[in-house]
Amino acid sequence: MPFNIIRQDITKMKVDAVVNAANTRLKMGGGVCGAIFRAAGAEALQAACDKLAPIETGKAVITPGFDLPARFIIHTAGPIYNMQTAKESERLLCSSYMESLRVAIENRCESIAFPLISGGIYGYPKDRALQIATSAIRDFLKEQDIDIYLVLFDKSAFVIGRELLGDVKSYIDEHYVERHEVIRERFLGAESRTMSKAKASIDGCFGPMYESADAAATLDDVIGNLDEPFSDMLLRLIDSKGMTDVEVYKRANLDRRLFSKIRSGKGYMPGKRTAIAIAVALELSLEETEALLKRAGYALSHAVKFDVIVEYFIINGKYDIFQINEVLFEYDQPLLGN
Numbered sequence: 001m002p003f004n005i006i007r008q009d010i011t012k013m014k015v016d017a018v019v020n021a022a023n024t025r026l027k028m029g030g031g032v033c034g035a036i037f038r039a040a041g042a043e044a045l046q047a048a049c050d051k052l053a054p055i056e057t058g059k060a061v062i063t064p065g066f067d068l069p070a071r072f073i074i075h076t077a078g079p080i081y082n083m084q085t086a087k088e089s090e091r092l093l094c095s096s097y098m099e100s101l102r103v104a105i106e107n108r109c110e111s112i113a114f115p116l117i118s119g120g121i122y123g124y125p126k127d128r129a130l131q132i133a134t135s136a137i138r139d140f141l142k143e144q145d146i147d148i149y150l151v152l153f154d155k156s157a158f159v160i161g162r163e164l165l166g167d168v169k170s171y172i173d174e175h176y177v178e179r180h181e182v183i184r185e186r187f188l189g190a191e192s193r194t195m196s197k198a199k200a201s202i203d204g205c206f207g208p209m210y211e212s213a214d215a216a217a218t219l220d221d222v223i224g225n226l227d228e229p230f231s232d233m234l235l236r237l238i239d240s241k242g243m244t245d246v247e248v249y250k251r252a253n254l255d256r257r258l259f260s261k262i263r264s265g266k267g268y269m270p271g272k273r274t275a276i277a278i279a280v281a282l283e284l285s286l287e288e289t290e291a292l293l294k295r296a297g298y299a300l301s302h303a304v305k306f307d308v309i310v311e312y313f314i315i316n317g318k319y320d321i322f323q324i325n326e327v328l329f330e331y332d333q334p335l336l337g338n
Helices: 031-040 042-050 086-106 126-141 162-175 179-203 219-224 230-241 245-251 256-264 272-281 286-295 305-315 321-330
Strands: 003-007 017-022 060-064 072-077 111-114 147-152
Touching: 003 126, 003 321, 017 031, 031 042, 042 060, 060 086, 072 086, 086 111, 086 126, 126 147, 126 321, 162 305, 162 321, 230 256, 230 286, 245 256, 245 272, 256 272, 272 286, 272 305, 272 321, 286 305, 305 321
Parallel strands: 003 147, 017 072, 017 111, 111 147
Antiparallel strands: 060 072
């Protein structure tokens, strides 16, 4: 997946490169930095860092991963909050991400894992640090293909805007239906339909045994009314929106190879989250989203919290997939994309 937010120990990530939230002297510190040094082998890593130190805030350098599962460690020095103007702090924090990604691409990395840079002992407000991180990553992915992970050790490291969370919570409270209520409604509905069919059978027992040829649908009629395949509808929607394939799969947070497989229409059917991600990328209305999902054999349900959250964003015309994934992560739901 191009961008994913996960709860994990960054020292255990099996990626090409992990990013160390370093100090400018590249000395072993506390927090994420200390954990990376200890897991990689502090003595060997410090010797490698000493050859590259010092670095400027917002810059990045690379060392081997030593004892980590990752091949490389990219060290970047984020800004200490309130040491510069707000604008300069944002520029430097954005630079830490962009420079780290640039170094990763130069070293042919296909995957990279970041901590929330400056969000720990450097005191950057976590909600703003997250916004800057996702903005920088989004901009980079417009031009490059690389799998990026934002790794959080626990949920306390993750904070998003209270206003957005409040709006989503209100929508969930209003629309989310517990599964047992839905099952009960379906049972009552099925019971009612069964009784109606039985009544119709009795009422019609003296009617003609067979329908006339005119009333029966022909095979051609049935074939003509079949729904268009998912891939055909996808191509039609891309054309109608005036978008390119690259725009769609990047906005959908999808891997290019997966999107090509879906687009080809050679019997491959996407998963529900992937289909929804495509709908979000195309900025479809709720009705259009439901139609696209139907082609893949899925539907949105108010008995599924994931679906209700996605529905909130679509109804309100909020199609930033990174923002949607932040809220899904907050509610312990799977993320949109691959």
